[in-house]
Amino acid sequence: MRNAPTILHLDMDAFFASVEQASKPSLRGKAVVVGGLGPRGVVATASYEARVFGVHSAMPMAQARRLAPNAAYLVPRFGLYRSVSEQVMALLRGLSPLVEPLSLDEAFVDLEAAGAAWDGRSARLVGEGLRTDIRTVTGLCGSVGLAASKMLAKIASEQAKPDGLVLIEPGTERAMLGPMPVRILPGVGPATGDHLRRAGITTVDEIAEAGEDELVRLLGKAHGHALYAMALAHDERPVVAERETKSVSVEDTYDVDIHDRMRVGLEVQRLADRCVRRLRGAGLSGRTIVLKVRRYDFSTLTRSETLRGPTDDPAVVREAAARLLESVDTTGGVRLLGVGVSGLADYTQEDLFAQAQAAAGEGAAELAAEEDVAEPVAEQEAVAERRWPAGHDVRHAEYGHGWVQGSGLGRVTVRFETPGSSEPGRVRTFRVEDPELEPAEPLPLVPGVPA
Numbered sequence: 001m002r003n004a005p006t007i008l009h010l011d012m013d014a015f016f017a018s019v020e021q022a023s024k025p026s027l028r029g030k031a032v033v034v035g036g037l038g039p040r041g042v043v044a045t046a047s048y049e050a051r052v053f054g055v056h057s058a059m060p061m062a063q064a065r066r067l068a069p070n071a072a073y074l075v076p077r078f079g080l081y082r083s084v085s086e087q088v089m090a091l092l093r094g095l096s097p098l099v100e101p102l103s104l105d106e107a108f109v110d111l112e113a114a115g116a117a118w119d120g121r122s123a124r125l126v127g128e129g130l131r132t133d134i135r136t137v138t139g140l141c142g143s144v145g146l147a148a149s150k151m152l153a154k155i156a157s158e159q160a161k162p163d164g165l166v167l168i169e170p171g172t173e174r175a176m177l178g179p180m181p182v183r184i185l186p187g188v189g190p191a192t193g194d195h196l197r198r199a200g201i202t203t204v205d206e207i208a209e210a211g212e213d214e215l216v217r218l219l220g221k222a223h224g225h226a227l228y229a230m231a232l233a234h235d236e237r238p239v240v241a242e243r244e245t246k247s248v249s250v251e252d253t254y255d256v257d258i259h260d261r262m263r264v265g266l267e268v269q270r271l272a273d274r275c276v277r278r279l280r281g282a283g284l285s286g287r288t289i290v291l292k293v294r295r296y297d298f299s300t301l302t303r304s305e306t307l308r309g310p311t312d313d314p315a316v317v318r319e320a321a322a323r324l325l326e327s328v329d330t331t332g333g334v335r336l337l338g339v340g341v342s343g344l345a346d347y348t349q350e351d352l353f354a355q356a357q358a359a360a361g362e363g364a365a366e367l368a369a370e371e372d373v374a375e376p377v378a379e380q381e382a383v384a385e386r387r388w389p390a391g392h393d394v395r396h397a398e399y400g401h402g403w404v405q406g407s408g409l410g411r412v413t414v415r416f417e418t419p420g421s422s423e424p425g426r427v428r429t430f431r432v433e434d435p436e437l438e439p440a441e442p443l444p445l446v447p448g449v450p451a
Contacts, residue, residue, distance in 0.1 A: 002148045005123050005167050006112040007239060008095075009145040009153035010130070012088065013162040015105035016045035019084055020074055020391060022139045022445045024403060025417050026424035031055075031071035033064050037390060044076055048162055074391030078281070080442040084138055087449075091133050095126060098239045108150055110239035120146075120169055127165045139419070139445045147173075149235035151186055158184075173233035178205035185230045192219065207231035248282060249290065249340025250274045257296050257333030264330050264337070265322065271339040272318040284344045285310035289320035292338035293328050300336075301328055310345040317341065387439070388412045388432060397436035399428065401443060407432060420447040 012018065016034040021027045031050035035043040041061035053068040065073070085104040092099045098110035111117035117126045127144040134142045141163035145156025148170045155177075160166040168176060177184070181203060183193045196202070199218055201210055208231040216224030229235070250271050258264050268291065279286065290304045303324040311317065321339050388394070388407040394414055395401050402416035405427065412432050417425025430437050444450055 002112065003170050004112065004117070004119050005146045005148050005153075005169060006110070006117045006119075007147055007150055007153045008109040008111055008123070008127060008130070009147075009150070009157040010088070010092065010107050010109070011143050011145075011154075011157045011161065012105035012134075013141045013143055014045055014047050014051075015085075015140075016076060016081055017047035017050070018140050019077075019081055019445065020072075021047060023080075023419050023442065024391075024415070025419070025421045026415055027072050031068050032074065033061075033068065033071050034074050034076050034391075035061055035064075037061060037073055037075055072391075075389035077392060077442060082281075084140070084445065087137050088134055088140075088142070091130060091137065095130065098241050100239045100241065108153065108239045113239070120167060124165070124167055127167070131163075131165065137446065137449055149233070150237050150239065151230060151235040152233065154186070155180075155184060174208075177231070177233055178203065178208075180204050182207060185227065187223070187226065187230075192223070195219070204231050247290070247340050247342035247344065248275060248279045248284065248286065249292075249338055250278060251292060251336060251338030253294075253336045254334070257335055258337075259331070259333045261330060264334055265325060267337050268321050268325050268339060269318050271337055272321045273314050275339045275341055276312055276314040276317050279312050279341055285312040286341035286345065287311075287343035288341065289317055289324065290338075290340040290342060291321050291324035291328070292336070292340070293325075293330065293334060294336035295330070296333035296335060298335070303327055304342075306343065310343065393440040393442050394437055395440040396428075396430075399426075401440060412437070418443050419445050 017032045020032050020034060021030075029049065030047075031053065032047040033043055033050050033055055034045045035041050039062065043055060043057050043059045043061060043064050045057055046055040046064070050064075050068050050071050053071075055064045055068050055071070061073070064071070081104055089099065089101060089107065092107055092109050095116050096109050096111055096114040098113040100108040102108070111123055111126055117123035123146045127146050131142055131144060134140060143157050143160040143162060144165045145153045145158070145160055145168075146165070147153040147156050147168040152168050152173055156166040156168050182188050182196050182201060185204065188196070195218065196207070199210075201207055207215065207227060212225065212228040215228050218224065219227060252267070252271065258267065287310045288304055288306045290302060292300065292302050294300045305320050305324055307316070307320065317339070388404045390404055390406055392404050393401065394404060396414065396416070399414075399416045401418050402414040402425065405413040405415050407413070410432055411429050413427060413429045414437070415425050415427045
């Protein structure tokens with residue numbers, strides 16, 4: 001571990017929800033929940049105003065609606081989130097060549113690598129300047145942690161939320177970590193935390209006091225050694241500039257086990273299409289198709305098939321996934337299904353199968369539909385949801401740019417406002433087939449700064 005707090009961890013605060021609030025003046029300061037809006041949907045992000053009611057990410061959407069019935073519930077706009085993320089990552093790469101993105105809204109930066117910072121004072125100046133630049137370019141808030149290691153920088157950014165900066169000076173790590181709960185350490189989830197609690201270990205200090213041998217006995221060799229080192233604030237992991245994407249995959253867990261073989265097949269086809277949309281969105285193709293099935297007894301099976309060359313053709317992926325499903329016994333019921341593509345490349349080999357050409361028109365039409373969120377969509381809702389998802393952008397020939405507040409029963413309600421509006425816009429309702437209303441591209445969050 002280095003002797004200066006020159007590793008920076010950035011975490012964009014409630015990223016998806018914050019982008020929506022920046023885009024929609026009427027939602028600023030209000031509870032906003034972003035995620036799948038169907039009966040099996042889950043929360044992707046909740047604004048801090050929604051978190052007051054107990055709403056949090058990965059919560060079932062039905063539970064979120066019970067906790068915060070008056071919140072705004074929106075379908076994710078992943079294209080916009082990616083473009084805003086690219087703006088933020090560009091600012092980080094302006095600080096150092098060593099930037100390690102963890103997700104759209106989170107990254108590590110090695111400030112020492114480019115001479116951007118060399119001690120606590122210079123690191124703090126860089127961190128504050130970064131927060132100002134992010135607000136100027138995107139209108140959003142980011143929390144910054146600065147420390148001598150990746151683990152500590154991430155913990156510092158958690159302490160900085162929301163919209164703050166925390167710097168951990170070298171030499172103070174043990175005193176800072178000691179009284180914190182064990183769950184603050186990376187890799188300590190609910191199961192490990194509960195196991196440690198039953199052994200009388202609830203704080204980081206108590207992990208250190210237990211000793212390495214006891215932790216190995218409780219958790220196994222690898223986990224025990226790693227946890228003991230983290231409790232002593234030891235973390236030698238470097239910031240890695242490129243985290244190569246090894247696979248692209250999607251999966252769904254079902255509230256009720258699926259027993260009908262035809263339904264299982266249809267779900268696999270739907271997941272294959274979602275996977276290809278994600279693959280194309282990343283500008284990738286792949287050679288190996290992977291099917292994941294978790295059965296009623298929690299046993300998990302994976303099957304894979306490697307093609308002659310990389311593809312991003314939905315028909316090819318669907319057919320490969322269907323062939324893989326034929327080798328899996330699902331008669332007892334299925335809890336989870338997933339489809340993935342690995343062996344990635346940034347090019348596509350055309351015409352892998354003759355049948356792919358025949359199905360190309362159908363696949364292109366399906367991929368033009370709105371990207372799925374993380375839940376099955378009821379057939380009767382699919383057309384309206386794809387055309388008018390809640391929160392998505394529209395333009396009306398007379399009223400201009402707005403966003404969908406909701407749709408149903410042949411009607412769509414739109415609020416007409418833009419990110420630069422000085423006050424909440426007016427609301428109007430139209431027939432879903434109104435020829436003057438059409439989907440639109442998102443506007444820049446900061447007028448004059450292209451996304």
